[in-house]
Amino acid sequence: MKKTLLICMVTAALVCAFALPTLYAVDAPGDMVLKAPAGAKMTKQPVNFSHKGHAALDCKKCHHTWDGAAAVKKCSTEGCHVDTSKKGKKKPESFYSAFHAKSAQSCVGCHKALKKAKAKTGPTKCSACHPKK
Numbered sequence: 001m002k003k004t005l006l007i008c009m010v011t012a013a014l015v016c017a018f019a020l021p022t023l024y025a026v027d028a029p030g031d032m033v034l035k036a037p038a039g040a041k042m043t044k045q046p047v048n049f050s051h052k053g054h055a056a057l058d059c060k061k062c063h064h065t066w067d068g069a070a071a072v073k074k075c076s077t078e079g080c081h082v083d084t085s086k087k088g089k090k091k092p093e094s095f096y097s098a099f100h101a102k103s104a105q106s107c108v109g110c111h112k113a114l115k116k117a118k119a120k121t122g123p124t125k126c127s128a129c130h131p132k133k
């Protein structure tokens with residue numbers, strides 16, 4: 001009887017240890033290659049993005065419109081960063097802005113802000129993210 005209870009408690013502790021670190025119910029993907037959406041002309045090489053390498057950050061730092069429960073949308077989802085024209089590059093709703101704007105959630109925006117704060121950060125030079133052809 002005592003042994004059964006102990007096994008139960010150990011099992012419960014293990015379940016908790018594995019379940020607790022998951023703050024949200026949506027699983028984060030592994031490493032990925034980011035490309036411009038279908039139909040857009042690409043002038044640069046696709047970007048290797050280590051999703052796991054950014055796991056220390058809260059999901060919502062990047063997925064800034066996510067409610068924490070529904071499916072995570074792509075940056076280029078309808079109504080979001082859809083403008084892939086050269087003319088619209090500087091607009092907040094451009095595809096370019098999602099990754100380079102002076103915002104807290106863009107790749108370059110966040111890396112630059114952290115660099116300024118002398119914190120551990122990622123690359124800010126074009127060629128560090130877009131390998132030369």
Ligand code: HEC
Binds near residue numbers: 024029049060061076
């Ligand atoms: C440093 C920024 C960053 C952080 C932090 C981050 N993500 Fe992501 N995530 C991305 C980018 C960029 C993509 C690719 C988006 C695209 O394809 O338009 C992505 C894609 C995804 C996708 C796939 C969406 C699709 O339909 O292709 C899921 C699911 C996801 N992230 C979940 C999470 C969860 C859960 C967390 C927190 C545990 C998280 N992300 C944290 C940047 C981030």
Ligand code: HEC
Binds near residue numbers: 110111122
């Ligand atoms: C909210 C802040 C934030 C955003 C947004 C962000 N990063 Fe980072 N990135 C970091 C930090 C912090 C590090 C340093 C992580 C470390 O070395 O521990 C980093 C490191 C990196 C590195 C070098 C280490 C590695 O994981 O390969 C690359 C490359 C990188 N980021 C690419 C990207 C790209 C591409 C995006 C956009 C899709 C992006 N980052 C968005 C904060 C951010």
Ligand code: HEC
Binds near residue numbers: 035036099107111129
């Ligand atoms: C921290 C990583 C990072 C840095 C630094 C960076 N980019 Fe990007 N860039 C991306 C990501 C991610 C995308 C979206 C995926 C894609 O289109 O490859 C992108 C897309 C683009 C696009 C649109 C797609 C295309 O191929 O035409 C252009 C143009 C571009 N970047 C130019 C630049 C230039 C110029 C610089 C330097 C001033 C730069 N990027 C610096 C990550 C970065």
